[in-house]
Amino acid sequence: MSEARKTWMSLLAKAPPKALGQLWDDTGLAPDFTWLRAPEIGSTMVQGRMGGTGAPFNLGEMTVTRCALRLTDGGTVGHAYVQGRDKTHARIAALIDALMQTALADRLQAEVLDPLATAMDERRRTRAAKAAATKVDFFTMVRGED
């Protein structure tokens, strides 16, 4: 359960807020809920590792918005922690997190999560292609000593 939930929560957090909002609106779902924690903007300290693989150090912070809610129907709890300061993004992510634990899971997987994953994959592959187009082979020249 937690592995699958981790996957969808991560996907919802990384989704562009506009695309997520559109897909959510298209489902026509608008469940009643109560806030357990209204959307709140804060930060996360991001750590790196020395030399990429060594001991951790604090690199700097990033903005994060979090919230938690309970569905009125059934009482399922949804959480969201998403990068940035978009409270609507956090609310929709928490609602989908809650609904993914209900009978609506398959529908949301097909109508929201799968399209988000496909779009994300497409963006990655497009960027990889652009990077590949700038791949070079350097030739060392023989110096003309004689």
Place this chain on the structure above:
Amino acid sequence: MYVAVKGGERAIDAAHDWLAEQRRGDTTVPELDVAQIREQMTLAVNRVMAEGSLYDPDLAALAIKQARGDLIEAIFLIRAYRTTLPRFGTSRPLDTGAMDCMRRISATFKDAPGGQVLGPTFDYTHRLLDFKLAADGEDGASASAAVEPPETAPARVPHITGFLGRDGLIEQEPASDEAPPDLTRTPLELPTTRALRLQALARGDEGFLLGLAYSTQRGYARNHAFVGELRIGTVPVEMEIPELGFTVELGEITLTECETVNQFTGSKTEPAQFTRGYGLSFGQTERKAIAVALVDRALRWRELGEDDQGAPAQDEEFVLSHADNIQATGFLEHIKLPHYVDFQSELELVRKLRRQATQATETEAAQ
């Protein structure tokens, strides 16, 4: 010493009104919006995020607009905003080996496994002004949009230092999960640790670090750095959610990482090995990341058993106390604020000294 003053409220209000007017400039020219700055002034946005020590491109763009393009003023705004945020937690240490690279080059290996990927770089441009950009209309920016995406997702790109490490040719980074010190929570204390130095350097002023790094290249604590690898790309940020008991990815950030390969250490008992410098910075900020790596390496002289050459880049107190441009500008610029009382006492002192000197001369002449 600065002494509090009262008054001037109307003058200050008028000054701020004029500032707003100057910020807007000629009203017949369309106003910049924050999204335009975020998308088209990205390297300025990246610098403000890196030195503001807060990753949020929208906020950095807003700060640049508000600061009329003064990046240190913008960084100041971001630092001030940051202090108002509750901290939700700390991420898992980033795995830069899993970076989705848009740029990845090595100056040490021509045939680096994973390839030399130039990415969107100024390198190899002719540094000639492009007057097409000054003309109205499209500048051909969408020309590269027609690239066909490959079938499969990009593979993990290995770190160059990993190859050297496999043969024992470069020092190993000791694996550890020890919680690092945090400069934003506890003030700088000397001597420091490498973890604290890397945090301070990541927030440090690019210009200051560039100058220091350059000084090491010119011979002030020379350690001959090669850029073993420079990579720029996105990495997911993962954090444990206490109320859930597992980690989730919160988002993705763009980073620049520079690993330098430097001259050797070694002894009778240990064979010669390359040493390392490391720089990691928010955004596409490669001058900064390279500078951090060079200064990081210079500051490691003690742990690597090198001589203190008395070079500025080796002196951690000098480097870390002066790298922060907000601290520096705060102290520098405060001297323009009213110091009337202070100055009055100095004026009094100078007058007294002159009086005494005049009296002494008069007495001498009378004798």
